Amino acid sequence: MSVMLWAVAAVAVTVAVVTDVRSRRIPNWLTAGLTLAALVLTAFAGIHSLLVALATMSVTFVLGTLAFACGWLGGGDVKLIAALGAVLGWPDTAALLLYTAIGGGLLALIVAGAAGRLGSTLRATFALALPLLYPGVAATAPTEGVKLPYAVAIAFGTLCVAVSHTYVPMLRLAL
Secondary structure, eight states: OOHHHHHHHHHHHHHHHHHHHHHSOOOHHHHHHHHHHHHHHHHTTOHHHHHHHHHHHHHHHHHHHHHHHTTSSOHHHHHHHHHHHHHHOTTHHHHHHHHHHHHHHHHHHHHHHHTTOHHHHHHHHHHHHHHHHSTTOOOOOOSOOOOOOTHHHHHHHHHHHHHHHTTOGGGSOOO
16 A cells, blocks of 8 residues: 555544544545545555455445434444545455444443443443353343444554554464
């Protein structure tokens, strides 16, 4: 992946974090611009790179749409992750999704701790996991949730992927 593409992605993710923290929204012009830049710049690398970018973006968008339908992600988060799928291609998008999930979990713990709700959050998380440990036990969904600026977690995932290409290659997933 080109340095230019990394730079564009870094700027877009930074703007996404700022807007998501301030207003809990990621603007369409940002995700559309990142998608367009990714597709144009990968096209210069050849048709194969462009097809990989399109396929990765499409699969990521479909998976994100399912998460959106379940209420796990916002629409802007889905579009940002799909745009980053076009930027990163395969297998780096798989790493992005994994590191973003880890970042989201850490963010949730930080927000819950800051709100004085860490204990109840951990109990609710354990209650959701009970059916996995004890088949036949019904899961109890949390009654209320806190909206997280998930662009922060996406930025964490993007940073982990970038670092895996430079300073800490052991972070790279062997796919």
